[in-house]
């Protein structure tokens with residue numbers, strides 16, 4: 001998305017960018033690049049009125065409400081997704097980068113869907129799906145915390161499926 005002179009929020013609200021020195025909004029973008037880690041776009045701008053240059057960081061704002069299990073609402077917070085995954089991924093092969101990229105990917109997906117509200121359970125499902133693809137142990141730990149498993153034997157079956165897979169790998173390794 002390329003938009004010059006205005007920040008367009010994902011929900012369609014347009015907020016004009018103004019020169020911090022003279023408050024005019026006729027600006028020229030001289031350079032823009034992604035600041036990947038923060039999911040932001042950095043733009044170097046020049047004011048056509050006073051000629052001064054400055055940098056803006058643009059992030060799409062996600063104004064999304066999450067419904068918790070206790071029926072209370074809270075603002076969506078990408079950092080909370082990260083924290084939730086960190087404990088489940090402790091001592092697994094899931095890296096810090098992978099955790100951050102899962103959180104960023106989920107935020108991006110929600111932004112594209114343009115939903116205003118989501119259930120915490122659904123968010124949990126999205127995280128579990130992502131973890132399941134990269135590390136089963138992290139997935140099970142996360143799933144236990146978020147009570148996806150209704151009964152203990154569901155947990156046991158999930159663990160069983162890991163050990164079956166491991167023994168298959170051992171067989172292949174020895175074959």
Ligand SMILES: [Zn+2]
Nearest residue numbers: 019022047050
């Ligand atoms: Zn200016």
